[in-house]
Amino acid sequence: MGLKEKIIAGRAVQSVIGLGYVGLPLAVEFSKAGLTTVGIDITAEKVDRVNAGDSYIRDVPSEELHRVVKEGRLKATGDFSVLKEVDTINIAVPTPLRKTKDPDISYIVAALREIRKYLHKEQLIILESTTYPGTTEEVMLPLLEEGGLKLGSDFFLAFSPERVDPGNEKYTTKNIPKVVGGVTPACTELAVALYRSAGMNPVPVNSSRVAESVKLLENTFRSVNIGLVNEIALMCHKMGINVWEVIDAAATKPFGFMPFYPGPGLGGHCIPIDPFYLSWKAKQSGFDARFIELAGMINSDMPFQVVIRVLESLNMQKKCLNGSKILIVGVSYKNDIDDTRESPAYDIIRLLHNQGAEIFWHDPYVTKLEERVGAVKQLSLTPDNLKKMDCAIIVTGHSNIDYDLLVNNCALVFDSRNVLRNYKQENIVRL
Template sequence: MKNLVSKIKSKNSVIGIVGLGYVGLPLALRFSEEGFPVVGFDIDEAKIKKIRAGESYIEHIHASDVRAATARNFTVTTDFSEASKVDAIILCVPTPLNKYREPDLSFVLNTTESLVPYLRQGQIVSLESTTYPGTTDEELKPRIESRGFKVGEDIFLVFSPEREDPGNPKFSTKTIPKVVGGYSQACLEVGMALYGGVIDKVVPVSSTRAAEMTKLLENIHRAVNIGLVNEMKIVADKMGLDIHEIIDAAATKPFGFVAYRPGPGIGGHCIPIDPFYLTWKAREYGLHTRFIELAGEVNTAMPKYVMKKIAVALNEREKSVKGSKVLVLGISYKKNIDDMRESPSVFLMEKLRDDGAKLDYSDPHVPVFPKMREHRFDLKSVALTPEVIQGYDCVVLTTDHDRFDYDMILKNSKLLVDTRGKYRQPAPNLVKA
């Protein structure tokens, strides 16, 4: 342990990042900035080629930062045998849900099994992928020890949940505090040294399970509060009240209230997914997580609610959804980023398509609808002009990017459905959803 800690603190240790997506790539660049040699692993050859060419495939990561890292100390590969040459292996791979809304650990387990043959004594393995409490100890540890290693003595194992907020200029990988839990005290000490070299504040917890639960609590807190405010939006709408005015007023209270904003649903790689990891695991203990499941029901129903508002608004204008030309504004899951994962805009688009609408979208951050595992649209972003907007029967604001010209959109829309509360003043062509 002491040799590995010393090697990390002297920045002579080689850092391996497995999975170069929205979590892994920023982390690799952070280690590179601090002078660590970094090896990035990914099964996606397209990502590897772009990094080697000095390009970025994530909008908020500048290509110049990628080029600087590759010129300095950052190499990438699809060859997992190179893992034998690194001192730290950090797993940043997806943990989605399957079609039954149960945890899908296939990416984590398949990646671990691909790495196991190349593990060696004196390495640290860190899992960052969000998962249920017990995953690190119950799934990774036995696989690592299948090689004859003793975790805590030969190889060190930690869980350190990713914390990223893409598009938020107030926080970066460096400044967001990092929670670390180790399988043993020795594992924790190595993990603290590893992340302490690149993150301003590292927060130790008592175990990998505590660290896994911490990440889930963070996201469940948000999911439940978003579910609450989404439900309040529906109630306020029925009463003829503007929920955003009410939230603004409530937020003037200097204690005991945190302002959450309603929308067309929830998106991203965390909030729509992570709560169900705990729901699934809780069943093992005979527990029913009612708050989590109720919030999930409310949030997943929001695209259906917006769809009903669109249908009613079109009907009042003597049009049906079928055959209407509909333009969706913003298809990433939140403003000012290009991340499409679990975007509620896409679920709404599918409902519109299923009901016969003629669909287009406009998103300055997503020029072409990307290939997704579950959603397929052969569409490109439409450039917004007054003439273009005037050609649609309905325009639906689903993601409120700063780059939209909101005055122009309102002025030229026959019908504008606002799911984000961007427009506060009533207008004859405006419907709030």
């Protein structure tokens, strides 16, 4: 039986390298569709937890994970030699930025070095990590062919961007259409067959470069529009206009307008990072991606703007930041999730620290902050605790926070997400 027949018959053995926010839901989706799947991760704790059916990703319920592991459809390992036995390999490892804002694809390269050791005929490799256009053909293909096997006749290679939105219950790994671009048409066909066999909805495109660019366009679109609305928010503040009301009213137009909302800065593993993958690659072709750079500048300045506004508001109450007790409410990068990667809360805390503020934080989803933040204390929301605060800054507006308690007990509440839109109290300041 050839690879394509095996995939279509659901007889292929799948593997997913990198069992994080992207890889674990994908591996579980494959196994829920009845496909035998192996997950590989270099973090031993994740491997153990997957095998124990104990999920560490909120979007993957432990009961689901436990069921597919118990039924023998999913197992995890740190041993790459299992790749000898698998037919397909999906790669979902991190793609961060270096301090210089250059792409860091070292995790992809490390995974490829392992794959190359066990690469065999009739194997399909699909990269799902976000990366710059050309990675699949220019970096992955030569590395894989180093062992002597040839693309097309021996193995197949494609790119399919992961578009998952953590915490989104309506659109999940299963029902978000899956853009797929192979290095050759046969590669695309096989990758399409794989996603179809898992009950997903593949959208084929003509090359891996197009598929790589699709993801970057999507995230650049968000970054630029958020940058635009952040600038409008700063402008409206200077002009004494309520930006939130402007956006809500503009959003009543049934066509030609899509609302984006200002906020305290970008966060997460995608929007603050991915556009720079594109601008970096564009620069190599002699092209300056100006929108990307400008939006990046405006968005990364927002934590500073928040701190300035808090400083001004304290000043109105004859207080200064130095020595003030400031509570950060919501530290994850968006509402109702536990992920704090790249959260603007970190920059806001750093800037407040620099001004001598005493900082406290509260987040019902997060148990621990990154160590780099230094001295900050976790605080439970009680009237007594809140009364001691000089200001509470809502950085992320989780739906399970008691905002009545906050507004009724804090001297000053700075709302950077407009979650207090229905409150009229005078101690509220909006971004």
